[in-house]
Amino acid sequence: MAKSIIIGTAGHIDHGKTALVRALTGVDADRLPEEKRRGITIDIGFADLDLGDVRIGFVDVPGHERFVKNMLAGAHGIDLVALVIAADESVMPQTREHFDICRLLGVRKGLVVLTKKDLVDDELLQLVRSETEELVAGSFLEDAPIIAVSSRTGEGIEELREALRETGLAVAARSSDLVTRLPIDRAFTMRGFGAVVTGTLIAGEIAEGDELELLPAAMRVRVRGVQVHGSAVSSAFAGQRTAINLGGVEAAAVERGMLLSPVGRLHPTQAVDALVNLLENAPRPLRSRQRVRVHLGAAEALARVRVLAEGGEIKPGQSGVVQLRIESPIVAVLGDRFILRSYSPQLTIGGGQVLDAFAPRHRTRDIAAVRARLETLATGDRAQQVAVFVAGADQHGLRRSDLASRTAWRDEVINTAANQALAGGAIVDAEGVLLSRKRFDELKQLVLKEVAAHHQREPLLRGPGKEVLRERFFTHAPIEVFRGVLGILEQEQALIAEKEIVRLREHTRELSGEDSGVRDRLEKVYQDAGLAAPSLNEALERSGVAAPQGRKILQLLIDSGRLVKVHGEMFFHRAALEDLTRRVREHGAKHQAIDVAAFKDLAGISRKYAIPLLEYLDRQRVTRREGDRRIVL
Secondary structure, X not given: OOEEEEEEEEOOOOOOHHHHHHHHHOOOOOOOHHHHHHOOOOOOEEEEEEOOOEEEEEEXXXXXXHHHHHHHHHHOOOOEEEEEEEOOOOOOHHHHHHHHHHHHOOOOXXXXXXXXXXXXXXXXXXXXXXXXXXXXXXOOOOOOOEEEOOOOOOOOHHHHHHHHHHHHHHOOOOOOOEOOXXXXXXXEEEOOOEEEXXXXXXXXXXXXXXXXXXXXXXXXXXXXXXXXXXXXXXXXXXXXXXXXXXXXOOHHHOOOOOEEEEOOOOOOEEEEEEEEEEXXXXXXXXXOOOEEEEEEOOEEEEEEEEEOOOOOEEOOOOEEEXXXXXXXXXXXXXXXXXXXXXXXXXXXXXXXXXXXXXXXXXXXXHHHHHHHHHHHXXXXXXXXXXXXXXXXXXXXXXXXXXXXXXXXXXXXXXXXXXXXXXXXXXEEEEOOEEEEHHHHHHHXXXXXXXXXXXXXXXXXXXXXEHHHHHHHHOOOOOHHHHHHHHHHHXXXXXXXXXXXXXXXXXXXXXXXXXXXHHHHHHHHHHHHHOOOOOOHHHHHHHXXXXXXXXXXXXXXXXXXXXXXXXXXOEEEEHHHHHHHHHHHHHHHHHHOEEEHHHHHHXXXXXXXXHHHHHHHHHHOOOEEEEOOEEEEO
16 A cells, blocks of 8 residues: 655745645645635645655645644644745745744654746746755755746656655654544535545544544544545545544534544543743743643644743743643643644744643642653653653542543553553552552551551551541542552551451450450350340440440450341340251251241240341341241251
C-alpha cells in the first residue's frame, strides 16, 4: 500500500497556494462561492495527489490574517509543510506567522516553493531565494529544497512533484501506539447518506461499522461509510484525509473542533498543564490571568493562563510551564501540540505541548514540585510519565483507563509502561488501582500507627474495626486501595485482617488478676443460665461488673468461642448450644422434623428464646426451615 502523508500549504495571502495545488493535482481547493467571487481562500480546502509510492493529501489553508484561525484548523495533522512564497513579493507577515505556527506545531519536514516565477527575472528570483534562506536558517527547513515554479506555465511543477515524493518518503511513519483520533474540520449533510464529517486521521484506524464517540458532546455514533481521497474504502489509517459517514447524529449537531475516538476512551477537560514557547516577536510577556485563544487540533477555545514558571511570567522568546483554565471543554492528551493567540488583537504569540490534560489546581507553596513533575512529563520515558500521573492522583490513585484518557495510548502500551514503573518500584498496584510507592507506604504507616495506638488504648479489644480505619484514612480513596494496603501488611506479617477488625500480629490480650475474675464470673452467669440466657444488663448485674469493663470482657469470651452471639444482645454459652444441637439431632433421628412447639418442649424454653435459637440452628445447618417446621439435617 502506498504511503499516505498530509502536506499543508502555508504562506501569505495571494502568494499562489491554491493555484499551486491546482497545478499539482488538477483540483481547485476553493469550494466556497465567496472564495470564487473574491479570489481568495477563506476556509481550508483539500486535494489529493497520487505519486505511485506516495499518496499525498493536500490541506490548502487561507493566507489572510483574518482567517488564520481557519488555517490552524487544517494545520494540526500535517506531516510536512510546503511554505509558499511569491517571487514577486518575497517574505511577508503571514509568511512568517504561518512558518512560526508550523514550528510551534512540531512540523519537522517540508520544502519551500517560490511561486510566480514567470513574473520576475533571475536576479529578483535569486534575491527572494536569499531572503527565504535567511528566514528558514536554523529551522527544520534550513536544508530543505527551495523550488521555483510557475503555476500558470507549469514550469518547475514536475521538479516539485519529485521533491514532494522524495520528502514524503523520508517522513517517519506515524506511531501505532495511539488509539484512534479524528479531529473534525468539516461537517455537512450529503443527500442519501446523512451526516458526513471530514478530518485528518491523526492516529489509529477507522473502519466501516465501528462504534465511536463524538467528543466533547459524548455522543455515540456508528460509522456507516469511509472515504479516502474520494473513494470508498473499508478502513482509513493514520495519516490519511478521511470522510466519514456517521449514523446516530445529525450534521447540525457536529461542529468543527469535535473529535471522533473509541467509546469511553478519552474524556473532555477544562484544565491543562502545558509547556509553552513564546515567540520572540510576541508583543508582551505571558502573565497569569491573561486571556488567550487556544487552538488544539481543529478546536479553538478561550482560556485563562496561570504561569507556573519561575518569575511568574514568560518573556518573548522564552519557554515555561503554565496551567490553562479553558472556558469550554476540549479533548487533549499528553504530547498534543497547540497554538496560543492573544485574545485581542488576534495575534499568534506562541505555542506549546500538553503535559497533563487533567491538571488539578496547584497551591502556590507546591509550585516548585509541580514544575519538577511537569519537567518529567516533558522529557521522561513512558514509565516515568506513568509514575508522575499516578503520584499526582495522591490516594485516589489511577486505573489504567485513567491513563488512557491522559495519554491516548493503546492498552498494550499502557500495560508495558505501567509494568515498567511497577518493576522499578515507583508505583504500587492495589487491586487494579495504581498508587505511588511513597503514598502507599505513608498509608501503611498510618494504619500500623493507628492499630498500635488502639491496642494501647484498648488492650482488651481485638483491634479497631476495618470500617473505622477506612473512614478515617481512606475516605477519598477507592476501596481497592484500602484492601491493597491491608493485603500488603498481611503479606509482610505486620498485622492480621480478620472479618471485621484489624490487629497487630503480635497483639495478645493478657488479663490482670481482677479481669480474670470478672471473666470467670461473667462466664459462669451464662453457663448456669443454660438456654434461658439473661440479657446483657442482667448478666452484668449478676456478675457485679460495670458496663464498660463488662462489655470488653464479654467480647473476650465471644472471641475465645466460649460465648456465642445468637441474636442482637442475646448470648449463650457454647456448652449449652452444643448440648441443644445434640438433643435436636437425636430428635431428628426419630422424627426427621421438629416444629416450634416440639422444640420448646425439647429445650424447655419459651418462644422468646425458641425462635432465635431455631434461626441459629438454621444458620449452622443443623436444621432447614420448611413452612412451620424444621427438617433436621
